[in-house]
Amino acid sequence: MNPTPSSIELPFHDELGFCNVLMSAIGGDGANMAAKLLFKACVSELDLDGAYDARYGSEKKGTPTDVSLRLCRLGTPVHESGPTNRPHILCVFREALIQPLALNRGLQKDAVVIVNTSKSPEDIRAELELNSGTIYCLDATTIAVETGSRLNVPILALLGKILKIPIATLREAVGKTWPRAREANLKAFDRALEGCTQKRFEADGKFELVPPIEPRGKLGYMNMNDGGAIDSVTHISLSSNTPSASITPIPEFRVEICTHCGLCLLVCSDPGSLVWDDKKMIAIDPVFCKGCMRCVEVCPETKKGKALTEPLGATSTPTSSEAEAVLVKRV
Numbered sequence: 577m578n579p580t581p582s583s584i585e586l587p588f589h590d591e592l593g594f595c596n597v598l599m600s601a602i603g604g605d606g607a608n609m610a611a612k613l614l615f616k617a618c619v620s621e622l623d624l625d626g627a628y629d630a631r632y633g634s635e636k637k638g639t640p641t642d643v644s645l646r647l648c649r650l651g652t653p654v655h656e657s658g659p660t661n662r663p664h665i666l667c668v669f670r671e672a673l674i675q676p677l678a679l680n681r682g683l684q685k686d687a688v689v690i691v692n693t694s695k696s697p698e699d700i701r702a703e704l705e706l707n708s709g710t711i712y713c714l715d716a717t718t719i720a721v722e723t724g725s726r727l728n729v730p731i732l733a734l735l736g737k738i739l740k741i742p743i744a745t746l747r748e749a750v751g752k753t754w755p756r757a758r759e760a761n762l763k764a765f766d767r768a769l770e771g772c773t774q775k776r777f778e779a780d781g782k783f784e785l786v787p788p789i790e791p792r793g794k795l796g797y798m799n800m801n802d803g804g805a806i807d808s809v810t811h812i813s814l815s816s817n818t819p820s821a822s823i824t825p826i827p828e829f830r831v832e833i834c835t836h837c838g839l840c841l842l843v844c845s846d847p848g849s850l851v852w853d854d855k856k857m858i859a860i861d862p863v864f865c866k867g868c869m870r871c872v873e874v875c876p877e878t879k880k881g882k883a884l885t886e887p888l889g890a891t892s893t894p895t896s897s898e899a900e901a902v903l904v905k906r907v
């Protein structure tokens with residue numbers, strides 16, 4: 577039986593039938609969650625198909641995050657799930673990323689760009705050096721702060737509208753996905769749809785179309801990322817740091833009990849947190865560790881107890897000299 581095509585007419589199609597969306601954010605902005613929500617709604621409720629890919633590094637260090645959605649009509653062959661480097665739609669969560677990441681690379685002619693900013697479309701066009709297309713300037717930060725939501729919800733609402741996704745479907749998905757923040761998120765969702773500044777720019781010769789770059793050469797079976805894998809080449813964050821990076825409580829680690837079984841590595845939400853040397857676990861790096869305690873759950877109980885335990889009281893938060901000591905061990 578042939579699949580039933582969706583009644584949704586996507587606004588763009590490339591030569592393979594895909595509408596490519598790229599979200600550019602930093603760890604912790606929720607771009608990944610928003611994209612997953614949108615993708616799930618598209619494929620499970622709206623008879624669309626496609627591929628999803630996320631590339632990210634340490635959340636705690638504010639590493640740039642790229643999330644790609646490639647949407648197509650049901651029945652279009654989907655051969656791979658890698659990132660898009662030819663976006664029709666670009667969502668910029670942090671305006672400050674535009675120039676360092678050269679976000680105009682690979683943007684299609686007549687692209688749609690959503691930017692979280694209080695600036696004008698003209699200013700953003702100049703920063704982005706956009707060849708042609710429509711820029712939507714949405715002050716998602718103010719909306720998120722005033723409603724108690726996050727950046728990802730207002731941006732998701734506007735993106736859904738541009739993709740012509742039924743707003744009621746998306747709104748319902750937002751409410752269901754984050755039930756505890758439902759009220760705040762729905763307020764932010766509705767606020768984003770009340771209006772933003774937008775302007776269309778023709779290809780007037782001011783800025784050229786910029787070809788995509790392929791940092792590791794053309795992707796193929798030899799160098800393809802697995803879905804969701806960290807691309808350490810383009811997302812390395814060793815040199816960056818954030819003021820809050822060392823204040824999260826982290827697990828207590830007793831090296832003398834550790835059997836170096838590696839179970840903690842399997843579950844760690846930011847594996848850079850677990851410091852290994854010569855096949856032995858030697859420390860937790862507080863600069864990366866987010867304190868999720870997943871490793872504590874899986875660390876096996878031995879006669880002497882568990883090597884990883886939840887922190888107790890004041891000793892849970894590493895001091896800067898403890899953080900420094902771990903960093904020295906890593907180098």
Ligand code: SF4
Pocket residue numbers: 833834835836837838839840841857874875876883884
């Ligand atoms: S799970 Fe526990 S015992 Fe195993 S390597 Fe990690 S800290 Fe050591």
Ligand code: SF4
Pocket residue numbers: 826827843844845846847849850860864865866867868869870871872
């Ligand atoms: S608490 Fe454990 S699992 Fe979570 S980030 Fe830190 S080291 Fe990794």
